[in-house]
Amino acid sequence: MKLFTRSRLVALTAVVIAGVSVGVALAGGPIGGGTASRAHDRDEGCTVGRGQLERNKRNVVAYYTTAFNEQEPEKAVQLFGGPVYIQHNPQAADGFQAFIDFVNSFTAQFPQLNVDIKRVIAECNLVVTHSHLTLTPGSLGFAVADIFRLTKDGKIVEHWDVIQEVPATSANNNTMF
Numbered sequence: 204m205k206l207f208t209r210s211r212l213v214a215l216t217a218v219v220i221a222g223v224s225v226g227v228a229l230a231g232g233p234i235g236g237g238t239a240s241r242a243h244d245r246d247e248g249c250t251v252g253r254g255q256l257e258r259n260k261r262n263v264v265a266y267y268t269t270a271f272n273e274q275e276p277e278k279a280v281q282l283f284g285g286p287v288y289i290q291h292n293p294q295a296a297d298g299f300q301a302f303i304d305f306v307n308s309f310t311a312q313f314p315q316l317n318v319d320i321k322r323v324i325a326e327c328n329l330v331v332t333h334s335h336l337t338l339t340p341g342s343l344g345f346a347v348a349d350i351f352r353l354t355k356d357g358k359i360v361e362h363w364d365v366i367q368e369v370p371a372t373s374a375n376n377n378t379m380f
Contacts, residue, residue, distance in 0.1 A: 249327040251355075256325040259353045263330040264320055266359055267349070271318045276306035285358030292364055313338040318347075321380045328353050335369075335380055343369040346379040 251259075262283050270279035280288075280299045288299045295301060310316055315338070322333040330351045337344035345366050352361035369379055 251327060255355075255357070258357050259328070259330050260323045260325045262353065262357050263332060263351050263359065264323060266351075267318060267320065267332065267334075270302075270306050271310065271316060274306070274310045274314075276303040283357075283359050285354045285360035287360050289352075289361040291362065315339050328355070333380070336366075343371065345369060 266279045266283040269282070270276040280303060284299050288297060288302060290297050290301070295305060317337050317340075319335040319337075320332050321335060322331075324331040324333075330353065332347075332349045332351075334347045334349070335344055336347050345368055347367075348365040350363040351359050353359055367379070
């Protein structure tokens with residue numbers, strides 16, 4: 204019996220690539236202009252310098268590539284995880300142990316999985332990655348956007364993601380990457 208059906212695979216793959224996205228962070232409050240209901244929902248401010256932005260980008264890339272490409276999610280969490288891990292993908296539970304368990308299960312099913320991060324964008328305490336996820340060599344894979352929130356000391360504490368299967372044909376001559 205397969206661990207993941209195709210539809211669950213697409214949904215769960217979004218959890219895997221916590222690394223690429225196009226997002227907008229509004230200073231002083233959450234996206235959409237609402238008020239924060241929990242302390243972790245609040246923007247930690249946009250007073251980060253270029254050095255902190257670059258550090259945050261490096262940390263997110265290292266977190267993701269260590270967890271998935273090197274298949275060492277425990278090490279990724281130890282090095283780059285913060286005090287909590289808030290997950291916004293409805294298919295995944297909160298917490299770093301849930302992340303570790305997912306990555307271990309997913310990479311066991313797809314041992315040749317690869318995340319190729321194409322773009323990394325940082326603003327305030329958010330880092331967005333745009334990645335090409337392939338489960339097996341030569342497959343078309345998925346375009347993935349991940350958004351991470353980091354603490355002031357560069358630790359990952361929150362994750363959102365968006366995933367789309369790369370189609371065999373396109374209405375234009377542009378790639379998804």
